Amino acid sequence: MVAPGPLIDLVDVHKTLGTKHILQGMTLQVNRGETLVIIGRSGIGKTVTLKHMVGLLRPDRGKVLIEGRDISSYAQEDLDRVRMKFGFVWQNGALLNSMSVGANVALPLREHENLPDDEIRRIVREKLAIVDLHDVEDMMPGILSGGMKKRVSLARAIVRSPEFILYDEPTAGLDPIMSNAINELIVNMKTTLGVTSVVVTHDMPSAFRIADRIAMLRKGRIIKIGTPAEFLETDDPVIKQFVYGEEEGPDEATEV
Amino acid sequence: MLKPVPAPPDLLSRLFEGAGFTISVFFQTISSFGSLWRRRVEVVIHTQAFGIGGIPVTVLVGIFTGMVVTFQTGLALYSIGQAAQVGVLVPLAMCREMGPVMTCIILAGLLGSRIAAEIGTMRVSEEIDALEVMSINPIPYLVMPRFLAMCIVCPLLTAYADFIGIGAGMLVAKSQLGVSFQAYLNNAKEHLEFKDFYSGLLKALVFGSVTASVACAQGLRTEKGAEGVGLATMNTVVISSVLILVLDYVLGWFCNVFLGVGA
Ligand SMILES: Nc1ncnc2c1ncn2[C@@H]1O[C@H](COP(=O)(O)OP(=O)(O)OP(=O)(O)O)[C@@H](O)[C@H]1O
Ligand SMILES: [Mg+2]
Numbered sequence: 379m380v381a382p383g384p385l386i387d388l389v390d391v392h393k394t395l396g397t398k399h400i401l402q403g404m405t406l407q408v409n410r411g412e413t414l415v416i417i418g419r420s421g422i423g424k425t426v427t428l429k430h431m432v433g434l435l436r437p438d439r440g441k442v443l444i445e446g447r448d449i450s451s452y453a454q455e456d457l458d459r460v461r462m463k464f465g466f467v468w469q470n471g472a473l474l475n476s477m478s479v480g481a482n483v484a485l486p487l488r489e490h491e492n493l494p495d496d497e498i499r500r501i502v503r504e505k506l507a508i509v510d511l512h513d514v515e516d517m518m519p520g521i522l523s524g525g526m527k528k529r530v531s532l533a534r535a536i537v538r539s540p541e542f543i544l545y546d547e548p549t550a551g552l553d554p555i556m557s558n559a560i561n562e563l564i565v566n567m568k569t570t571l572g573v574t575s576v577v578v579t580h581d582m583p584s585a586f587r588i589a590d591r592i593a594m595l596r597k598g599r600i601i602k603i604g605t606p607a608e609f610l611e612t613d614d615p616v617i618k619q620f621v622y623g624e625e626e627g628p629d630e631a632t633e634v
Numbered sequence: 635m636l637k638p639v640p641a642p643p644d645l646l647s648r649l650f651e652g653a654g655f656t657i658s659v660f661f662q663t664i665s666s667f668g669s670l671w672r673r674r675v676e677v678v679i680h681t682q683a684f685g686i687g688g689i690p691v692t693v694l695v696g697i698f699t700g701m702v703v704t705f706q707t708g709l710a711l712y713s714i715g716q717a718a719q720v721g722v723l724v725p726l727a728m729c730r731e732m733g734p735v736m737t738c739i740i741l742a743g744l745l746g747s748r749i750a751a752e753i754g755t756m757r758v759s760e761e762i763d764a765l766e767v768m769s770i771n772p773i774p775y776l777v778m779p780r781f782l783a784m785c786i787v788c789p790l791l792t793a794y795a796d797f798i799g800i801g802a803g804m805l806v807a808k809s810q811l812g813v814s815f816q817a818y819l820n821n822a823k824e825h826l827e828f829k830d831f832y833s834g835l836l837k838a839l840v841f842g843s844v845t846a847s848v849a850c851a852q853g854l855r856t857e858k859g860a861e862g863v864g865l866a867t868m869n870t871v872v873i874s875s876v877l878i879l880v881l882d883y884v885l886g887w888f889c890n891v892f893l894g895v896g897a
Contacts, residue, residue: 432767458769472764474756486768 383446385410385542385574386431391440392598393426400426402598403440413568413575415585417620418595419629424578425469427595428544431576432464433457462490465535469546469578471527473519473534479506480515483534490538505533510559525552532560536567543567545577549584561587582621586610594620656851659773663781663847666774673779680783684745685790692791695740696798699732700724704803708811717811721821724803726830730895733796734834735882738788738841742874745787746849749780750870753853754863762854772854781846788842789835796834830896833889840881845874 384407393401400423408414416424429435430442436450443449444460452460473482483502487493493501499515506514509529519527528551535543545564549557561584567573579585585592586606593603594617602609602617609621616628670677707727708720753776756762762772800822807813852866852873889895 429763434763434766454771458771461767461769464767466764466767468760468764470760472760474761474764475759476752485770489768489770 384408384443385445386576387441387443387446388427388430389441389443391430391437391442393423393430393435393438395426400598401430401437404595404599406593406600406603408574408576411568411572411574412590413564413577413588415589415592416576416578416595417580417582417585417592419620420580422595423598424595425546428466428546428576428578431544432461432466462538463541465538465540465543467528467532467535467543467545467548469550471519471524471531473527473530475519477518478515479511479517479519479522479530482519482530483515483537486534486538501537502533505537506530508536508563509533510556525556528552529556529560532563539571540573542574542576545575545579547578547580549579549581557581557584558587560584564588582623652851652855655855656847659777659851659854660843660847662773663777663850666771666778669774669778670782673774676775676779677782680779681786684783684787687748688741688744688787688791689794691740691744692737692795693798695736696733696795697802699736699795700728700799700802701806703727703732703799704806705810708807708813712811717807718813718817718821720803720807720811720813721818722825724807725800725822725826728796728799728803729826729830729834730889731834731882731886733799734792734837734841735878737792737795738838738845738878739875741784741788741791741842742845742878743871745784746845746870746874747867749784749846749849750853750856750866751863753777753780753850754856754866757854757856758859758862777846777850777854780850781843784842784846785839786842788845789838792835792838793831796831827895829889829893833893833895836889837882837885840885841874841878844877844881845870848874848877 386406386408388404388406391401391404392399404427406427416427418424426435430437431444433442433449433452436442441448441450449457449460473479474485477485480499480502483505484498487498487501502515506512509532511526511529511533514522514526514530519530522530528548532545532548548560548564552560564575564577565588568575575588577585577588586609589606591603592606592609593600594609595601596616602612602614609617612618612621618624619629704720704724707723708717711717711719711723753762756776762776765772765775804815804818807818808815849870852870856862856866890897
């Protein structure tokens with residue numbers, strides 16, 4: 379049963395953290411099967427937005443609808459059921475430091491599926507190979523480089539073949555070749571498995587490569603949402619400045 | 635619809651909020667005992683780690699508490715010619731009070747801080763958020779095994795400290811007060827009841843579960859990076875030590891009235 383309408387629907391979401399009013403009436407829809415890229419300056423609230431989509435943060439005001447249902451009032455069990463459909467690639471990896479890489483990637487399988495050990499090992503090896511990691515299962519996360527951690531986090535996110543994947547800066551800190559491989563992976567997940575993706579990135583070439591639509595976040599709202607072509611053609615000085623990385627423009631490098 | 639922006643919380647409301655959260659962690663943990671069998675490996679691992687980690691300091695606590703209690707009460711008893719009565723006083727004091735309180739306060743420093751730092755670090759490095767997004771509830775996964783390990787380890791190490799303390803007292807009684815082993819042990823056997831011993835372990839069980847709840851709650855509520863972890867650790871040690879002292883009195887009364895300890 380596929381519900382009509384957007385898969386993820388943020389309606390007029392407000393969120394204050396500490397003393398900062400971070401989301402100020404954010405409205406954003408993610409359609410089934412698309413890859414939506416969110417861009418915006420550092421510290422603007424992109425990670426906060428992703429956390430709302432999986433119910434880690436609840437809006438002070440407004441609604442977060444997943445498949446048409448408001449998750450902000452869900453009880454724990456319902457939230458857990460919704461989260462089962464998600465994969466989340468963390469900006470810093472967020473691997474469990476007390477267990478090996480292999481155990482980290484295997485964790486969702488061990489917790490939620492009843493599979494024999496060698497089957498789990500096979501899947502883990504396969505998913506790690508997808509992100510070009512080999513023979514790392516027995517290493518501890520603490521000794522991995524930042525880029526490797528991120529790739530392990532990606533392998534963990536896709537280990538149970540989720541329907542939606544949220545990527546928080548999946549290519550930041552990776553070399554260009556690896557970045558391209560990750561871009562291809564994101565595109566492949568869409569074309570072969572019909573996965574819906576939301577990708578937060580600062581990496582404009584990557585954004586143009588993978589996006590069906592791009593949304594730009596500024597001052598707590600989405601100021602523009604459209605296809606990559608629309609972003610290239612725009613005359614809006616704020617967007618042009620961001621897309622082309624110009625120092626001169628409406629936004630100061632020092633202000634956030 | 636519109637929720638007001640919360641005012642900067644003052645100390646008192648923060649205190650109540652923290653207490654409420656700790657109590658809720660405690661009850662959630664108790665109700666997650668259903669997943670005990672699934673988490674048996676973690677329970678064993680933590681019990682081992684806590685138990686072995688706590689032995690050296692428990693030995694020291696036992697020896698010196700036993701010695702000092704014997705020496706001080708012995709001096710008083712000696713002056714009225716009743717030195718052999720340390721054989722009554724020391725085992726009673728060790729089992730009912732000194733064993734559980736001293737051991738568990740030290741373990742609150744040693745293991746409570748360890749639990750708070752572990753869970754707090756996981757909180758600030760977003761590991762707990764990651765668990766939640768994977769639909770893994772941190773209460774049965776992280777808290778319950780540590781809680782249970784504390785409930786096992788605290789009484790066991792308390793019992794150990796009791797015996798060591800009684801033994802150390804016997805040596806001090808002999809060397810400093812001239813009380814023979816025989817006299818000391820006879821007095822002990824005659825006056826020490828089994829309920830003196832197990833009421834102390836009951837206290838240790840309560841102290842252990844309180845320390846674990848405080849430590850886990852502090853860890854889960856950690857904010858603001860490394861500084862927050864330090865704060866959570868410190869709070870854990872202070873809060874659980876104070877609670878142990880307060881609860882010790884309450885439990886002492888409870889054991890007297892309901893278990894007939896010392897009656
Ligand atoms: N738990 C919190 N308490 C207080 N402030 C927070 C909290 N989490 C985030 N913030 C603040 O919210 C703002 C947005 O944070 P967020 O992590 O979403 O930024 P971002 O857009 O992902 O930036 P980056 O591109 O650097 O990752 C930041 O100013 C941050 O300091
Ligand atoms: Mg971010």
